[in-house]
Amino acid sequence: MTEHVEKLILDGTKIAWHEDRVRAWERGERIAPITIDMALTRACNFGCHYCYAMLQENDRSFIDKQVISRFLNDCAEIGVKGVSFVSDGESTISPVFVQSCQQGSALGLSIACGTNAYVLTRSKSEEVLPHLTYLRVNISAGEPKRYAEIMGVKEEYFHRVIENIRHMTEIKRRDRLGVTIGLQMVLMPQYADQIIPLARLGKELRVDYLAIKHCSDNENGDLGVDYRGYSRLSDLLHEAESYSDSSYQCTVKWSKIQAQGTRSYQRCYGAPFLLQISGSGLVAPCGMLFNEKYKKFHIGNICEQSFKDIWQSDRYWEVINYLASPEFNAQKMCGSLCLQHRVNETLDNLVKEKLELQRPQGKEPEHLAFV
Amino acid sequence: MTTTEKIFDYDKLVEAYNTNLDVTLRGFRPAEEMLDTWVPDDDPVRSLSNLVEAAQLCGSDSISVRVANKIIEHQAAALLKEKLASLGEVGCRAEPGAVVFTIAHLQETASFRSVRPIYQQRLRARFANLRFKRELRVRENQIPLRATEEHCTLAWAVQTDAHVITDAVFDGTARGPMLAALDAFCEILVGLPVLEARDHAIIRLEFSLRDPRQRHPIAGIVLPQNADPLFRLPSSLANRLFNDYLTSTGYRPAANFFDPGPRAAWAALSPAQREARVTAALAAHGAVLGLKNGEVQVVDCNHAYAVTVRFGDQLPISAKRSLALALERLVREHCDPRLEVFCEEKKDLSKLRRQIEKVN
Numbered sequence: 052m053t054e055h056v057e058k059l060i061l062d063g064t065k066i067a068w069h070e071d072r073v074r075a076w077e078r079g080e081r082i083a084p085i086t087i088d089m090a091l092t093r094a095c096n097f098g099c100h101y102c103y104a105m106l107q108e109n110d111r112s113f114i115d116k117q118v119i120s121r122f123l124n125d126c127a128e129i130g131v132k133g134v135s136f137v138s139d140g141e142s143t144i145s146p147v148f149v150q151s152c153q154q155g156s157a158l159g160l161s162i163a164c165g166t167n168a169y170v171l172t173r174s175k176s177e178e179v180l181p182h183l184t185y186l187r188v189n190i191s192a193g194e195p196k197r198y199a200e201i202m203g204v205k206e207e208y209f210h211r212v213i214e215n216i217r218h219m220t221e222i223k224r225r226d227r228l229g230v231t232i233g234l235q236m237v238l239m240p241q242y243a244d245q246i247i248p249l250a251r252l253g254k255e256l257r258v259d260y261l262a263i264k265h266c267s268d269n270e271n272g273d274l275g276v277d278y279r280g281y282s283r284l285s286d287l288l289h290e291a292e293s294y295s296d297s298s299y300q301c302t303v304k305w306s307k308i309q310a311q312g313t314r315s316y317q318r319c320y321g322a323p324f325l326l327q328i329s330g331s332g333l334v335a336p337c338g339m340l341f342n343e344k345y346k347k348f349h350i351g352n353i354c355e356q357s358f359k360d361i362w363q364s365d366r367y368w369e370v371i372n373y374l375a376s377p378e379f380n381a382q383k384m385c386g387s388l389c390l391q392h393r394v395n396e397t398l399d400n401l402v403k404e405k406l407e408l409q410r411p412q413g414k415e416p417e418h419l420a421f422v
Numbered sequence: 423m424t425t426t427e428k429i430f431d432y433d434k435l436v437e438a439y440n441t442n443l444d445v446t447l448r449g450f451r452p453a454e455e456m457l458d459t460w461v462p463d464d465d466p467v468r469s470l471s472n473l474v475e476a477a478q479l480c481g482s483d484s485i486s487v488r489v490a491n492k493i494i495e496h497q498a499a500a501l502l503k504e505k506l507a508s509l510g511e512v513g514c515r516a517e518p519g520a521v522v523f524t525i526a527h528l529q530e531t532a533s534f535r536s537v538r539p540i541y542q543q544r545l546r547a548r549f550a551n552l553r554f555k556r557e558l559r560v561r562e563n564q565i566p567l568r569a570t571e572e573h574c575t576l577a578w579a580v581q582t583d584a585h586v587i588t589d590a591v592f593d594g595t596a597r598g599p600m601l602a603a604l605d606a607f608c609e610i611l612v613g614l615p616v617l618e619a620r621d622h623a624i625i626r627l628e629f630s631l632r633d634p635r636q637r638h639p640i641a642g643i644v645l646p647q648n649a650d651p652l653f654r655l656p657s658s659l660a661n662r663l664f665n666d667y668l669t670s671t672g673y674r675p676a677a678n679f680f681d682p683g684p685r686a687a688w689a690a691l692s693p694a695q696r697e698a699r700v701t702a703a704l705a706a707h708g709a710v711l712g713l714k715n716g717e718v719q720v721v722d723c724n725h726a727y728a729v730t731v732r733f734g735d736q737l738p739i740s741a742k743r744s745l746a747l748a749l750e751r752l753v754r755e756h757c758d759p760r761l762e763v764f765c766e767e768k769k770d771l772s773k774l775r776r777q778i779e780k781v782n
């Protein structure tokens with residue numbers, strides 16, 4: 052494995068590199084999240100079949116310039132390290148997207164973005180790429196027809212997105228930017244035919260990586276993900292990984308795929324380290340709990356109140372503590388394979404004294420602000 | 423309740439103290455020797471609780487104090503009683519123009535003060551009625567195991583085919599709080615699979631001992647490890663018993679998926695019966711949460727584990743958020759301990775995504 056590949060942790064957690072914050076958490080201090088995953092809007096210009104956002108509707112508010120500016124200032128002040136614009140909406144279609152990337156970066160925050168890349172034209176990429184730690188394009192097919200079917204758009208969208216990605220990689224090389232540009236395939240077993248075309252496409256586009264991950268589903272299985280179907284794809288997935296070279300990493304998130312939607316733990320300890328905010332401004336411990344159905348987990352809204360006040364509130368810690376208590380069982384009460392999954396696994400083992408936390412030796416991995 | 427021979431008159435104690443303060447240069451003492459560490463305070467609640475604490479520190483097991491009604495108003499009397507209850511067993515007797523407070527079992531209670539206040543009340547109640555300091559009951563196909571540490575022993579019997587703990591007991595010479603904690607721990611252990619006992623019995627113990635009226639002193643995440651040193655020993659004993667069980671039986675557990683689920687009696691009810699029970703619980707106890715008639719409505723109880731509710735529009739969003747969690751605790755207390763409260767699901771507002779949802 053090359054040095055480049057070792058630097059990117061795509062199927063794991065970097066929580067061990069944040070030993071000081073874990074120790075503070077263990078002492079019962081009110082720690083700031085290391086990473087906040089959020090969207091700038093709930094809206095999206097795509098209609099992907101696997102989209103979890105369908106299940107996340109909540110009372111909408113509008114994140115405007117003032118709201119996001121106050122939020123980013125709060126993040127920098129309380130010690131948040133990274134903000135990723137991913138979550139439950141397409142942040143690039145928000146009018147405050149460019150400003151948010153620029154301001155967050157100027158405040159010393161690591162900023163990242165997950166996008167379908169349709170509106171990230173050359174000119175917009177020129178404006179945002181210098182301010183990003185990573186940019187991940189959600190693309191679940193390597194061929195136009197299947198792209199249109201899976202992602203709920205016209206075939207022309209595929210060509211626009213590919214052109215936009217080419218511009219991104221050109222800008223990165225031209226300006227020698229540090230930003231990592233990657234692709235992500237959300238894999239449903241029925242998209243198996245697109246694994247190899249996409250692995251090839253990623254290599255041809257000269258992006259830094261392609262990550263192939265499972266599809267999350269809610270506790271009722273509303274998206275109909277057939278987790279047993281993944282086991283049949285093992286050979287194809289290994290073949291996709293063989294496309295990796297010294298500057299292109301094709302990684303399958305084996306740990307989540309092999310978990311088949313199950314969890315080894317019952318408490319959710321990861322939320323105070325990795326918090327999620329809906330494109331409506333709603334602050335909740337986890338994106339899977341955004342829907343109005345889960346109001347008991349809803350903490351506040353950054354459109355109504357400053358994030359610093361929300362974070363300092365007793366309500367915030369009431370919800371966080373609920374998730375860590377016997378009142379809660381993630382195996383029964385949550386959807387499958389959430390964002391906090393690997394952090395949860397590590398912290399659960401720590402609490403059960405099955406492992407001791409030690410800061411790993413050697414060179415730090417990239418994107419440390421995104422646990 | 424133990425009665426004391428002497429009743430101190432609070433007014434006179436304060437007066438004597440102040441007089442003494444005025445005339446004594448060195449070797450100052452309060453009027454009563456048993457109140458050596460007491461210093462009166464303008465706040466009568468603080469002053470009186472300090473007085474009882476002084477008696478406790480001097481080794482007295484009970485004290486009675488007469489307090490004139492003019493000193494302590496009605497509201498403060500309730501607060502005083504609550505404060506004094508953390509020091510001992512409180513009794514009150516009305517006299518013309520005064521109340522006599524008798525606080526007994528001061529020494530027994532003192533041993534509980536080494537534990538954070540949020541756990542004291544339940545530990546003291548438990549200590550008054552220890553049920554698991556006895557012989558272990560072992561039947562056929564059960565393995566008895568015993569672990570000892572810091573002069574305390576925890577023992578359990580495990581049904582080896584199901585790996586379930588059938589009995590648990592303790593013994594030891596520890597002080598009251600630890601004996602009470604081990605007693606509560608044994609009750610939690612009985613009926614649990616050994617893996618669940620190792621994984622979660624200690625967080626169940628910590629949670630079960632909290633006084634819900636008190637705010638937890640830990641500002642952030644509450645873990646047995648940071649909640650109180652009291653939890654270290656039961657956790658260590660359970661870990662040792664679990665490891666002994668693995669060694670004795672060769673049992674190699676996979677992941678722990680244990681969840682007690684709703685009680686059989688609750689699950690056996692029809693959705694309509696469950697709905698009626700929840701509605702009745704809300705009607706009877708909703709006022710505790712500040713809920714008025716019509717502010718919350720039970721929508722369905724179709725699943726045995728879930729209650730779906732709808733809040734009235736007049737409630738602000740922030741109130742709905744807090745109430746949803748509080749409601750869950752209420753129905754867990756009055757209906758079934760594994761119930762989850764949900765609000766109604768909101769459908770996706772995105773037309774594009776909704777079309778996809780139909781296809782799925």
